[in-house]
Amino acid sequence: MVLKCIAIDDEPLALRLVSEYVSRFPALQMVNTFEDAITGAEFLKNTPIDLLFVDINMPDVTGIELVRSLQAKPMVIFTTAYKKFAYEGFELEAIDYILKPIDIKRFTKAVEKAIDYYKYKNKPADDETDESLYVYSEYRMVKIDLDTIEYIESMEDYIKIHITNDKTVLTLIPMKKVLEKLPSAKFQRIHRSYIVPVNKIRSIQNRKVRLTNVELPVSESYNDFARNWSKQK
Structure with a gap:
């Protein structure tokens, strides 16, 4: 199992950091990165991915607006320096919501949620071995x-x-x-x-x-x- 990812952020340093973190996980593959939401959205129209890392506060189109516009929504992990956008992340059923500066421990926690949820959503229909329930609470996915x-x-x-x-x-x-x-x-x-x-x-x-x-x-x-x-x- 390998989850195909992209990252969208208008800060080049933040993009490099997310890419470097992603490279530490064998279950993740960074397919592409984008410094603006419009180019990233065009890519998403034609290329299915599993996991999107996206900044919220970007010029022209915000990360919230981008995710709302997608017809086929991947799993989403929002990255932002602003707590005020947390409720919008909840409305869009984000896997997680990470505040910048992003540290590897917090990033790992978010990625593990995404991997667990991917396995949960893609298990065979007759597989009743899963003993968990996933719901959205406190602006992010919660496993119970x-x-x-x-x-x-x-x-x-x-x-x-x-x-x-x-x-x-x-x-x-x-x-x-x-x-x-x-x-x-x-x-x-x-x-x-x-x-x-x-x-x-x-x-x-x-x-x-x-x-x-x-x-x-x-x-x-x-x-x-x-x-x-x-x-x-």
Whole structure:
């Protein structure tokens, strides 16, 4: 597996640094670099790539505008000196958002996310060995191990993923879509507002699901699941 990359940045020194960092990863191949967004965008129209490193604050066309204009979007890692663009990176579902000056440890973390996500997206359809969920949170891609999920809660436009050690991940995604990302044998929706891991159900009684540390309601629409679970016990 080798991910084809390009980098776009109006600062030649920044381009050289990204290229040098990329050369340290056998799983990455730098195909080309560009000092302006317009030339880079033209290249992207005709050449499919896997991963784009792009500066945000560039003259003429910003990195945000460039990514928005792409019909076929590669994975994107934004590089910028400005924190104020973080929300736009979130809207465009960037893999990561690295502030300049870029150090190799931070760069490595972003690249590892991209490699993991590429493997996740390109696994065979019948491969059910992956034990992770990928969502966008805090302006970047977040990987969540399935066995750490305690339950998932709907909060209007967002969902809150409760994970072990009282931690939570907030992400902008519909419940229906996140349910599609989860293995149906391991996760069940019990209410319009809740999804639970089946192996963490301790009991179901009086339309209440008791998990390890919380009790959640079962709505009438999902009573069949409650009855079937009870029969299996």
